[in-house]
Amino acid sequence: xxxxxxxRNVWVEFGDRVVLENMNLDIEAGSFVSVVxxxxxxxSSFLRVILGQDAPSRGQILLDGAPLSPECGPDxxxxxxxxxVFPHLAVLENTAFGLECAGSPLLGRxxxxxxxxxxxxxxxxxxxxxxxxxxxxxxxxxSGGMQQRLAIAQALIKRPRILLLDEPFGALDPxxxxxxxxxxxxxxxxxxxxxxxxxxxxxxxxxxGTRVLALDKxxxxxxxxxxxxxxxxxxxxxxxxxxxxPSELAA
Amino acid sequence: xxxxxxxxxxxQSMALGALPIVALLMLYLLLAAQRHAANPMDKIxxxxxxxxxxxxxxxxxxxxxxxxxxxxxxxxxxxxxxxxGLGIATAAALLVGLVLGILPPVRATLGPLVTSxxxxxxxxxxxxxxxxxxxxxxxxxxxxxxxxAPVMIRDIAGHVAAxxxxxxxxxxxxxxxxxxIMLRVALPQTMPxxxxxxxxxxxxxxxxxxxxxxxxxxVGLGYRIFxxxxxxxxxxxxxxxxxxxxxxxxxxxxxxxxxxxxFPWAHGLEAKxxxx
Numbered sequence: 001x002x003x004x005x006x007x008r009n010v011w012v013e014f015g016d017r018v019v020l021e022n023m024n025l026d027i028e029a030g031s032f033v034s035v036v037x038x039x040x041x042x043x044s045s046f047l048r049v050i051l052g053q054d055a056p057s058r059g060q061i062l063l064d065g066a067p068l069s070p071e072c073g074p075d076x077x078x079x080x081x082x083x084x085v086f087p088h089l090a091v092l093e094n095t096a097f098g099l100e101c102a103g104s105p106l107l108g109r110x111x112x113x114x115x116x117x118x119x120x121x122x123x124x125x126x127x128x129x130x131x132x133x134x135x136x137x138x139x140x141x142x143s144g145g146m147q148q149r150l151a152i153a154q155a156l157i158k159r160p161r162i163l164l165l166d167e168p169f170g171a172l173d174p175x176x177x178x179x180x181x182x183x184x185x186x187x188x189x190x191x192x193x194x195x196x197x198x199x200x201x202x203x204x205x206x207x208x209g210t211r212v213l214a215l216d217k218x219x220x221x222x223x224x225x226x227x228x229x230x231x232x233x234x235x236x237x238x239x240x241x242x243x244x245x246p247s248e249l250a251a
Numbered sequence: 252x253x254x255x256x257x258x259x260x261x262x263q264s265m266a267l268g269a270l271p272i273v274a275l276l277m278l279y280l281l282l283a284a285q286r287h288a289a290n291p292m293d294k295i296x297x298x299x300x301x302x303x304x305x306x307x308x309x310x311x312x313x314x315x316x317x318x319x320x321x322x323x324x325x326x327x328x329x330x331x332x333x334x335x336g337l338g339i340a341t342a343a344a345l346l347v348g349l350v351l352g353i354l355p356p357v358r359a360t361l362g363p364l365v366t367s368x369x370x371x372x373x374x375x376x377x378x379x380x381x382x383x384x385x386x387x388x389x390x391x392x393x394x395x396x397x398x399x400a401p402v403m404i405r406d407i408a409g410h411v412a413a414x415x416x417x418x419x420x421x422x423x424x425x426x427x428x429x430x431x432i433m434l435r436v437a438l439p440q441t442m443p444x445x446x447x448x449x450x451x452x453x454x455x456x457x458x459x460x461x462x463x464x465x466x467x468x469x470v471g472l473g474y475r476i477f478x479x480x481x482x483x484x485x486x487x488x489x490x491x492x493x494x495x496x497x498x499x500x501x502x503x504x505x506x507x508x509x510x511x512x513x514f515p516w517a518h519g520l521e522a523k524x525x526x527x
Binding site: 051053071072073074076077078080082083084085086087088089097098100101102105106107108109138139140141151154155158160 | 415417418420421422423424425426427428430431434435436439440514515516517519520
């Protein structure tokens with residue numbers, strides 16, 4: 001498989017505080033990378049530099065061999081733990097948002113046949129995530145799991161090169177979380193997605209991922225804990241073909 | 252049971268709410284009756300019959316000088332000034348507040364200016380407005396607008412700035428430009444807050460309206476109150492004050508209902524979906 005995203009000597013520093021130090025990483029197209037690590041080990045910073053929310057202070061991030069612009073763009077989709085849907089838009093409008101922005105730079109809204117086409121596409125996407133019956137609900141009327149389904153549909157409709165998930169199932173009940181695991185696994189294989197998921201649930205990381213990255217600090221100075229940053233201390237490729245049931249692997 | 256845990260039914264709450272109002276009315280009537288028993292010509296606490304008599308002339312008899320029905324002319328003039336002032340302030344709050352809240356360069360440029368204007372007591376600007384804009388309606392409308400706009404702008408800007416960062420990032424990953432984010436993400440979510448800010452600004456707006464009218468005017472609710480004060484005409488002042496209160500309550504209720512109707516998503520929708 002080909003390399004989709006590369007990190008070359010990436011450092012993230014805020015003033016004299018080092019968050020990530022010297023990360024080198026190649027992520028292949030079609031992989032499902034789980035990122036785990038203790039709190040404060042830079043999991044979120046790692047996701048933010050790939051997302052373009054923060055720029056690396058040193059080093060380079062390449063997407064398809066081209067340097068990544070330090071601004072969020074439609075080539076990278078994201079689902080956060082919370083707040084990633086628009087509360088003032090109904091489910092269908094939330095999903096069509098990306099299409100409407102692309103089709104109408106001035107108004108951000110489509111009309112007539114273009115609108116019908118975009119909404120039909122949005123309905124299809126919503127059916128794929130299991131929200132086919134909830135097209136006209138507002139996010140406030142839905143459970144946390146449904147909101148996350150919506151957030152996923154919203155991101156996938158733009159066909160992002162990479163889908164970034166920031167603890168997407170962290171706030172959900174265990175039962176619903178299992179459903180969401182099945183959903184994301186299905187979407188990952190159906191749409192041929194490349195996914196990077198940050199999670200604090202190690203079981204989830206191993207059962208979903210094809211590769212697990214553990215971020216932590218390699219060195220620790222007790223007098224200046226902020227002077228050393230985190231990097232990938234473990235990088236475990238998982239061979240899914242060996243386990244019949246992925247959950248056995250995690251057990 | 253602890254007081255903080257007592258729940259009040261709708262019926263009970265209506266009765267409890269009416270209680271102090273009725274008590275106050277009774278107290279007034281009692282005192283007024285007492286004073287009238289001592290002096291039938293008393294002007295300080297007029298009886299309802301006296302108020303009705305005084306108001307009848309203003310309500311139904313054209314003023315010999317201008318030919319207007321004074322009460323209605325006053326109401327119309329005041330509402331017009333108030334409406335224009337509120338309208339200008341609301342438009343300014345929406346426009347300036349939105350760009351101030353969402354565009355860091357604009358916030359850096361205009362933030363300190365808005366803050367400095369907001370701390371000036373608007374009444375202190377009234378002489379400047381009268382000198383610059385004359386004694387006509389313009390100065391009064393400007394006083395209302397200048398008086399409430401800075402607070403509204405800061406409220407809206409704060410609300411927009413407090414939109415979850417995740418939402419703005421999400422919109423960008425969906426390909427939205429700055430303009431599209433302003434138009435489709437920030438603006439619609441600002442509207443319920445704008446109506447709320449307008450609601451809270453109604454009180455100060457009335458203060459500025461009455462002040463402007465009291466100082467220089469020839470028609471208006473505030474003008475009339477301050478005019479008849481010279482004759483101790485409590486029988487006109489009290490009905491006028493009640494009328495102003497009624498108008499203010501009507502505006503408040505209209506804004507609340509309008510917001511619920513226009514922006515149902517902002518007012519605690521009931522959960523409908525149960526599956527994950």
